[in-house]
Structure formats: C-alpha cells, structure tokens
Amino acid sequence: MKLRKHSSLKALITAAAAGLLFVLFALVRADPRIEAESGAAEPPPVDYDRFFSSGRERAPAPPQATPAERTHTRTRAS
Amino acid sequence: MTSLRQAPSRRDLRAMNSEVELLCFASDAERRLDRAERWLAAFEARFSRFQPPSELSRLNRAAGRSFQASPALFALVETAVALARRSGGVFDLTVLGALEAAGYNRSFNTLTGLRSETGRVAAGDQGWRQVALDPKARSICLPAGVGIDLGGIAKGWAVDRLASMLGRPCLVNGGGDVRAVGRPGDAPGWRVGVADPFAAERDLAVLAVEDRGVATSSSLRRSWAGAAGRLHHLIDPQTGAPSRSDVVQCTAVATTTLLADYHAKVALLLGAAAGLAHLNDAPGTEGLIVLADGSVRRSRRLSAYLP
Numbered sequence: 120m121k122l123r124k125h126s127s128l129k130a131l132i133t134a135a136a137a138g139l140l141f142v143l144f145a146l147v148r149a150d151p152r153i154e155a156e157s158g159a160a161e162p163p164p165v166d167y168d169r170f171f172s173s174g175r176e177r178a179p180a181p182p183q184a185t186p187a188e189r190t191h192t193r194t195r196a197s
Numbered sequence: 198m199t200s201l202r203q204a205p206s207r208r209d210l211r212a213m214n215s216e217v218e219l220l221c222f223a224s225d226a227e228r229r230l231d232r233a234e235r236w237l238a239a240f241e242a243r244f245s246r247f248q249p250p251s252e253l254s255r256l257n258r259a260a261g262r263s264f265q266a267s268p269a270l271f272a273l274v275e276t277a278v279a280l281a282r283r284s285g286g287v288f289d290l291t292v293l294g295a296l297e298a299a300g301y302n303r304s305f306n307t308l309t310g311l312r313s314e315t316g317r318v319a320a321g322d323q324g325w326r327q328v329a330l331d332p333k334a335r336s337i338c339l340p341a342g343v344g345i346d347l348g349g350i351a352k353g354w355a356v357d358r359l360a361s362m363l364g365r366p367c368l369v370n371g372g373g374d375v376r377a378v379g380r381p382g383d384a385p386g387w388r389v390g391v392a393d394p395f396a397a398e399r400d401l402a403v404l405a406v407e408d409r410g411v412a413t414s415s416s417l418r419r420s421w422a423g424a425a426g427r428l429h430h431l432i433d434p435q436t437g438a439p440s441r442s443d444v445v446q447c448t449a450v451a452t453t454t455l456l457a458d459y460h461a462k463v464a465l466l467l468g469a470a471a472g473l474a475h476l477n478d479a480p481g482t483e484g485l486i487v488l489a490d491g492s493v494r495r496s497r498r499l500s501a502y503l504p
Contacts, residue, residue, distance in 0.1 A: 192370045193392050193400065194375050194389055194390070194448055195392035195415075197214075197215045197372030197374075
C-alpha cells in the first residue's frame with residue numbers, strides 16, 4: 120500500500136516536470152528574437168585584439184591618408 | 198615686403214562653370230581675395246561665350262566686320278592666334294562652329310540638345326590664318342560667319358591673373374587649371390594631384406610644383422551623346438569633329454597656366470606618339486598622358502616634379 124502511494128507520487132512529479140519543460144519550450148519558441156537568432160547562419164566574428172584589451176590600451180590604427188589629404192590641390196579636366 | 202601668415206586664407210568660388218579655389222598667405226589676404234573675386238566676376242561677364250552681352254559674344258556676332266576690342270580681349274585673341282601658328286594649326290581658336298555643330302552650344306550644365314548658330318570653317322582650313330588683327334587700332338576682324346572659342350586658354354589666362362593678385366606664395370585652381378606661386382612653408386613645392394580619368398577620386402601622380410602652371414585636358418569630360426555616338430568638346434581642326442585621338446587625358450606643367458592648357462590640348466589632339474614628342478620638345482614643359490586603355494606615359498623630365 121505504502122509502495123503504491125510512493126510510486127504514484129513519483130509519477131505525478133515526473134508528469135509535472137515534463138509539463139513545465141513543455142511550457143518553457145513553448146515560451147521560447149514563441150519569442151521572435153530567439154527565433155531570429157536561431158535562424159542566423161554564423162555568429163559575427165570576434166575581434167580578439169579588442170576583446171582582450173581595453174579601449175584605452177588599444178593603439179589606434181595609423182590613419183590612412185587619402186590622396187586629397189596628401190595634396191594641396193588637384194588638376195583635372197573640367 | 199608683405200608679411201606672411203602661417204596658414205593661408207582660403208576662398209572657394211563658382212565661376213567659368215567650374216569650382217575656383219584661392220589660397221593666399223599675404224597678411225592682407227582678405228583684401229586681395231575680395232579683389233580677385235571681383236576681377237573674376239568681371240572676367241566671366243566679359244569672356245563667356247554663353248552670355249550674349251559679353252564682349253566675346255559681341256565679337257563673334259560682329260564676324261565679317263572690324264571690331265574694336267578691349268586691351269584684354271585683344272591680348273587674348275592675339276595670344277591665341279600666336280599659339281595656333283606655333284602649333285601649326287593643331288590648336289585653332291576658330292573651331293566654335295564645329296563645337297556648336299557637335300552640340301556644345303550652351304553652358305555645359307544646361308546642355309540638352311543639338312543646335313548650331315555659328316558658321317563653320319571647313320575642316321583643315323586653318324581658320325586662325327583668317328583672323329585679322331590690327332594692334333594699333335586694337336581691332337579684330339573674324340572671317341564672316343566664323344566664331345572663336347577661347348575656352349581653356351582664357352581660363353588659364355584668368356588663373357594666371359588671379360595668382361598675380363594674391364602675392365607670394367599662393368595657389369589658384371580654376372576647374373583643374375592650377376597656378377602654384379612660391380612654395381608653402383618648407384615644402385618642396387605645392388603638391389598637385391593628377392586626377393585619374395577612370396577613377397575620379399584617385400590620383401595618377403602627385404606633382405610638386407613651384408612657380409608653374411598645371412593644366413589637364415580630357416576627352417572624357419564635357420562629353421555627351423550625339424547621333425554618331427559619344428561626342429566631346431575637343432575639336433580636331435583637321436577634321437572639324439571631336440578628336441579621335443588615342444589619348445584620353447593629358448596633363449602639362451609649364452611656366453604659366455595658359456601655356457600648360459595649350460600644351461595639354463595640343464598633346465592630346467596629336468595622339469600618343471606625337472603628343473609625347475611635343476611635350477618633350479616644348480621648352481620648360483613636361484607632361485603626362487593617359488591612353489584609352491588606361492596606360493600612362495610621362496615626358497622625359499617629368500620626374501623633376503615627382504617628389
């Protein structure tokens with residue numbers, strides 16, 4: 120008698136846990152943001168140089184001078 | 198001697214259907230720039246062929262009769278005729294009729310259709326030989342029905358004149374026609390980029406120039422669609438039609454901007470081989486030409502201007 124009562128309690132807990140899992144799964148599926156993320160092909164690449172050093176420590180890239188900056192003026196046909 | 202500023206005063210204007218840029222180091226820069234701006238407005242009113250009241254338009258309408266010219270117009274036409282003679286007719290100021298027949302009959306920013314208003318000198322006729330000049334009376338007589346286009350020559354002359362008003366050092370750029378006077382600070386010269394005709398933002402070369410004029414001619418600019426295909430503003434006086442030269446752009450460095458403009462145009466019209474020979478032979482002149490396939494040829498001593 121005691122054994123039967125114990126096993127029905129165990130079945131009840133298992134069913135409740137399964138139900139809870141099902142509800143959580145349904146909630147996750149219903150969130151469009153998570154849906155969109157799950158559909159993304161590849162995560163963006165991580166910039167490890169930036170990741171492992173703070174912004175203050177990071178040396179700025181040397182400026183790439185454009186031709187207009189290197190010259191005083193330009194000649195062209197008009 | 199006028200004291201100099203550390204940084205130049207700059208003025209950007211719109212004139213001659215082009216952007217005009219003035220850089221002046223003089224201590225009284227603002228006064229000089231004001232004067233240059235007023236002079237430029239008067240120049241345009243006098244020498245634009247697109248403004249009917251301009252002196253140049255009146256001269257063209259007076260073709261076949263003697264026209265009393267102002268000292269400036271007389272000097273410009275006299276210079277243009279001398280350059281036509283020097284080039285053996287490769288440069289010819291009397292191509293206006295051919296230019297209008299090709300469709301360039303109004304200011305380029307309003308160009309929409311084909312219309313000819315001026316008679317044409319027959320191809321190969323060397324119309325410049327028929328322009329009669331009387332220096333004493335300061336009169337000009339154009340052949341009946343023939344008009345003149347001073348085009349780049351007038352623009353080069355204007356750039357030279359503007360530079361003479363701004364003191365030393367200074368820089369003037371009128372729609373790509375450049376006059377560099379002196380040098381800015383300790384730099385070896387004014388650095389002038391040569392635009393790539395196939396990639397507007399790219400420079401083919403950077404020239405360091407001091408007391409020189411620099412000008413560029415190209416058949417890829419000011420071009421339009423015509424019945425016979427793509428047309429442009431560089432008329433070959435030998436054919437009376439837009440040039441079919443294998444050179445699509447030529448940049449020349451010379452002692453003045455007017456001369457740089459002349460040499461750039463002549464070298465382009467002559468084509469690659471003769472054009473390069475022209476740049477090599479002209480005293481005090483160097484240049485760089487671009488062919489239709491994008492390849493670049495330099496005159497023998499252009500390296501003197503390459504920093």
